[in-house]
Amino acid sequence: MAALTQAAVGAEAPAARPRRRGGLVPFLLLAPALLWLVVFFVVPTISLASQSLQTGDIDNGYTLTWHFATYADAMSRYWPQFLRSIIYAASATLGTLLLGYPLAWFIAHRAGRWKNLLLVLVVAPFFTNFLIRTLAWQIILTDNGPVTGFFRATGLTNVLQAIGLTDNNSLLGSQFAVTCGLIYNFLPFMVLPLYTILERLDTRLLDAAGDLYADGWNTFWKVIWPLSLPGVVSGTLLTFIPAAGDYINSKLLGNTQTVMIGQVIDAQFLRVLDYPIAAALSFILMAAIIILVAGYVRAAGTEELV
Amino acid sequence: MAWLRRNLVVIIGLLVMAYIMVPNLVVTIFSFNKPNGRYNYEWNQFSLDAWLNPCSSAGMCEALGLSLWVAVAASLAATVMGTMAAFALGRYRFKGRSATNLLVFFPMATPEVVMGSSLLTLFIAMGIPSGQLTILIAHILFTVSFVITTVKARVASLDPALEQAAADLYANPTQAFWKVTFPLVAPGIAAGALLAFALSFDDYIVTNFNAGASTVTFPMYVWGAAQRGTPVQINVVGTVMFFGALAIVGIGQLIGARLRVGSRRKEAL
Amino acid sequence: MATTTKATPGDLKLVALTRHFDDFVAVDGIDLVVPGGSFFALLGPSGCGKTTTLRMVAGLEEPTSGQIMLGEQDITGTRAYQRNVNTVFQSYALFPHLSVLDNVGFGLRQRKVADWRTRANEALELVKLADRAKQRPRQLSGGMQQRVALARAIVNQPDVLLLDEPLGALDLKLRREMQIELKRIQQEVGITFIHVTHDQEEAMTMADTVAVMRTGRIEQLGAPSELYDRPATAYVANFLGQSNLLPLELRGAATAGLVTASARGVQVVVDAGQLPADAGAGLQLGIRPEKLRLLGPGSDGVANRLNGWVTDASFTGVATTYLVKMAWGQELTVTQSNDGSARAGLGDEVTVGWDPHQAFVLPAGAD
Amino acid sequence: MATTTKATPGDLKLVALTRHFDDFVAVDGIDLVVPGGSFFALLGPSGCGKTTTLRMVAGLEEPTSGQIMLGEQDITGTRAYQRNVNTVFQSYALFPHLSVLDNVGFGLRQRKVADWRTRANEALELVKLADRAKQRPRQLSGGMQQRVALARAIVNQPDVLLLDEPLGALDLKLRREMQIELKRIQQEVGITFIHVTHDQEEAMTMADTVAVMRTGRIEQLGAPSELYDRPATAYVANFLGQSNLLPLELRGAATAGLVTASARGVQVVVDAGQLPADAGAGLQLGIRPEKLRLLGPGSDGVANRLNGWVTDASFTGVATTYLVKMAWGQELTVTQSNDGSARAGLGDEVTVGWDPHQAFVLPAGAD
Amino acid sequence: GSPGRNPSGSASASSSPVAAPDKSDTDMLVNWSNWPEYIDVDDNGNHPSIQAFTKKTGIKVNYNEDYNDNDEFFAKVRPLLEAGQDTGRDTWVSTDWMVARLIRLGYVQKLDYANIPNSSNLEPSLKDASFDPGRPYSLPWQIGFVGIAYNPKATGGRKVTSVDQLLHDPTLKGRVTMLTEMRDTVGLVLIEQGVDLGQVTADQFTAALKVVQDAKDAGQLKGFTGNEYTKPLASGDTAACVAWTGDVVQLRADNPSLGYSLGEKGIPMFSDNFVIPNLAQHKKNAEKLIDYYYDPAVMAEVTDYVNYIPPVAGAKEILLKKDPGVANNELIFPSQEVLAKAQTFRGLTAEEETSFNRQFQAVVTG
Ligand SMILES: Nc1ncnc2c1ncn2[C@@H]1O[C@H](COP(=O)(O)OP(=O)(O)OP(=O)(O)O)[C@@H](O)[C@H]1O
Ligand SMILES: Nc1ncnc2c1ncn2[C@@H]1O[C@H](COP(=O)(O)OP(=O)(O)OP(=O)(O)O)[C@@H](O)[C@H]1O
Ligand SMILES: [Mg+2]
């Protein structure tokens, strides 16, 4: 399990510059996976691209007419959902970061021999079906449950309501519940890369900072945080990307005001049967993610994507 | 006050840990429930019924079996292919390396509905009938990227001097790989396989598109069942899987610790 | 800032300073006064508690008991960032994400010093790295990094500068250079330096006062030459260089400051002034390798002489080190400066001799 | 296996060995013969091509051109695992997943040696680690790991053992111990050792022959004392320890093997036998610090003398090193053995002198 | 893309063959896809009626509950049907409007009534469906009404009796769900507005949808759901919702306090129907299966468990003896008076379907 540490799920090892030229060898090694990705991912993606430029309907069939207007149409109609998805994904990412950072630090530096066990516990939720997990959240946040009771008794619901995260004095069916679900689901993807980088962090630097008159807060911002950026970058990517496309959480824990773009794609694809617009929306989503990610990665200055 | 300041991170860490564990705890608790009605959402009465008759919910155990089989097969295949690719990417410089890195990254960024449906279209065009094979292909596709990323990090942090030492000690490249490289990368591979297994075992959307007429995986079963009620047996499976994962790792660590303690004791003698 | 003359800072006093880790006593009640402005070295083998002591002074470790005073002030309870004490860490601990200039300016900026940039640049000039200000630490060689760490600490004009094996990772040549450099800087800025090392040569070259530590306690304290020439225990003697130790039995009384005695049956004379007050458990005679000389013909005047044969000779440039086997099996180490004095070959029968005033006498038992 | 006496292995010959990395020439046509059974040291600054040379001998790097011969056999084209050559890597490169015993037995098992276990245990005894056979490498200290790496290499009884800065990571004390240990083992097993280091003292202490490398070429090759006492270039002189260099102009002709000359206007005599054949570009006089002596009263007989005043004195136990400033500003380094000879204090006016036969003369220009 | 398809969509017009060589006689098997929990189950997880069928005919039933949702299921099989490939299923149960679409696209085969003698037991009122006039392609499996369900615990004891109340009562704000089934949700509103579902116009549809949109914008609606509305209703997280009768009957068995109201002006009705897709490998076996379930005794057994309205005449009589509680339940065996109010959404043209869907989804996912 210490391996999951290495899972790095992103963090780049410092000694990690590839160093050899191997003639054919790398290509032979890559062949199976690459073949798989090309046949089962690239090819469908290309046909998806062509689909996004077709016109027609289910009864008369679709023909490729290079109808780029679909993209403009998709954007103009669904920009609010795009925006909302980005905002939700971003706030979920922020949430996972806020919760995941102390947890990763705790596991890396304070957990002693419990380290491995805690790492497994972080990943273990994946072994319980996603629907059961989400239903468990429904049980936890239910109107008559103790959590809601606590929130009501302490007036926290009013606070949440005031900032627009909930309404109706309940927790379920709100932006709050959706964000909670998203954070919960993607926390492991944040914690693992953060853990990998924080564990490697040279704690002597913290002593040095203290020695140079930095108190706890300054030590964090001036030393720990900048040094953990690579982990923060991979963690945020691995959280943000799937969260932006997710809709299970918004569907089961949200309300009619919390529809995310994944739900729209789903509806266009399955219910309206408007394949071009569904394909176009998918492409816009992928493109948006990749542009955001590329810009982010460049700004953060890490060499490789994930 | 000083105590609080020093242990703040521990307290927060434990709270977040609790946040992660609470849903699992709920699942576990409700696996001992005897619900009043078909929905298992309110505590009614303690009962071991579901634990004693785990398969009494029609089709669940078959679905579970299928899911386990698919997860094992897919994670195995993804692990083999992903490990090979990770070696290529972590080890060699070659033309198109960054393009390949990008290609590996894309499937992780693709919405599942899109991946599921476009794969289905492809299978039909290729004439591959939907069923276990198509599920397997799809699962390998979306897990292989995770394996590659995971193993690549491990491969990259491997000291190249070790393989050279093996060569220096008369091991030809094949022997050097199996005796030195592989055992050292193994933890990374295990992590990748574990992640692949978890992702495969938990996937619904992509699977649902590519499952044939009579292949129902466990997530599909759960999704279907949840429409009309949630049999307690689902919680039993969730609980078993969760503690199973813990146990496997726990035992692994125990064996490791035993070995270490053993050698330390010898040292003391 | 190098040009500002500072008022001599107060003395640093450690009073019964103790630190336990669980059951383990890392530092065991140290009492110590380090005069302000002096260059003080803490010497001892790995694990004897040097770093722990230093960290307590820096405020990075809490003492289990005892006090730390800086001048008149008790600083035991203050936190690291509140102390006017800076450390050069063994591993440098430079911030890899900051430029050299930002590293050096870190402490000043924390204290909101307005002209931090000017002062950091001055400190870099002091360590001769002004031209590297924009680079990242990892672009510098080990020696340069060490100097950055030094600049980063002294720029804050601390009352005490702690140096934890700052030269440990450097190669020999660089180490020698840096030793000279450090001493120069200390003389220039007049800050109290506490230098931790386990390299005895280093401690002796650099420090005004050396304290030899052993399992959490201070074994002996004094000027380098005092410790070297008159070690109080065999432990100190061995720690500060090699020694040839012989069991010693006193035979005669003191005449002209000399006493006759017998070492392994050979008659020798020792300096009466060196006999320890309490010689209950027997005595040992100690002679440093470089104080032993291969005697050529015509050196009959030397009072102390032992015969043996050369079992090994190794040339080190400056000197040649011989192992000379005695009749009773012990091998004495003799370091002969390559200044033109007698050389010997492997297997040669030789006589070694020494001046009684250059040997020392220890109580036996205490090792 | 330590007890088996081996037939002396063949000589190792490098013929015009060259290695390019893209445009960069790391090793630039080395010609070299390492006699079988000798202890050979390759010395040079970081980046001069030592490791690359070693790796080519081990078969881990392919030469761009040139040949490698082992005895009569050309091994240039063979692969690493086919060569009877073993390496102790700078970083040890122990297999972390194998026990110490399995590490040591690795090569034997690869070659299907039936009694690998016995022989591996014998090798561990040789390096005094028999009791650690079951442990994992990371449970050992740095010095122990180094010995395991050594045992792992020599257990295979290679024709040539390559050691790439095997002691670089050890601390001073341990390094000295291991130097003696290595030399003992080499004498015991009689294998050719090629030892790479950038520590000149280490090279001189251990090796029969030392080659000084510089940017891919061999600058000078010979016995340690030869290189130290008669460096061919200033580069070698400086690399093998400190030197005081003075510009030299010949004045007179040779009488009794001595030539008069002038250094900075002061008249000196030099050994005629040391004048280089080609003195076109002018000459330099070199004197090692320990060959310079502070002259006390009554040393008028010394032919070469320079006056100056002491600007620094540092006591190192064995010796005291003085910096003596000359009238023209240069500071000469003088290392005076603490064997009872004259000492001086800071600021004292002193006269330093040297024996003409203990100085050396270099062509100027060549640095 | 696909080649142009004849919009008339009759099976014969399709370019690819529709019927596969029937393997029924050699291969005693039938593959049936159905909705989850839509058949009788015993304590061991077996389906007694299926076991009895196998025993009786020797035909093994490969029963799969993989029909979770009309659209999702359609998305899974459409590419196969379009490409002229076997779907691996011999029959499945689609909702009325989906049957219409399947027929339109030429994806389903005509039933051979010679193999279904029991089809004469079909309730007379169901014989002629607007989506399948004369029922050449489909036979109903179960029928249900769409109404309003509420949990008195969550409404504070108040009854919710009208769409108007559902969409505008401030005490229900944010705790109301509607169905993602367009015809059920919008149909309920249309009837409230006095529109006959058999005659809906595009404008009426848009106007009704506007009401839903306004309620949603006002924060009245918590969500649009599929079958997953039931659990929150039972637990009280949802106060009131649009619901299907069968579900409500079952929920009330566990929680009798749940309330239910059917519209005064009219009641939207839906049916789920057997169809046989193109290239089904065991068409005859599928027809035998349908025939088997049209035996009133068998259907009674199913009804006793699933609690929807059976389409087979004579089932009530059998249940009156076996399980009077079910037989007398107005929601399972509605009175003639109630039945008279039942309305079915009219069949839509391809263009209408696309347009309505697009508008409706704009509300649902807006
Ligand atoms: N945090 C800690 N927990 C437990 N034991 C500790 C801790 N820090 C130090 N020790 C123990 O205290 C003793 C003294 O350690 P310290 O670091 O002060 O030694 P040192 O003299 O600096 O040695 P070195 O020369 O190796 O740096 C050691 O035995 C060490 O194992
Ligand atoms: N794989 C390589 N690719 C490019 N240049 C290399 C490679 N290996 C070595 N070099 C270059 O060749 C030169 C010689 O390197 P080498 O490692 O032999 O030096 P070295 O003498 O062993 O130095 P050190 O004492 O630092 O170990 C260096 O400048 C190095 O940068
Ligand atoms: Mg220390």
Ligand SMILES: [Mg+2]
């Ligand atoms: Mg090297």
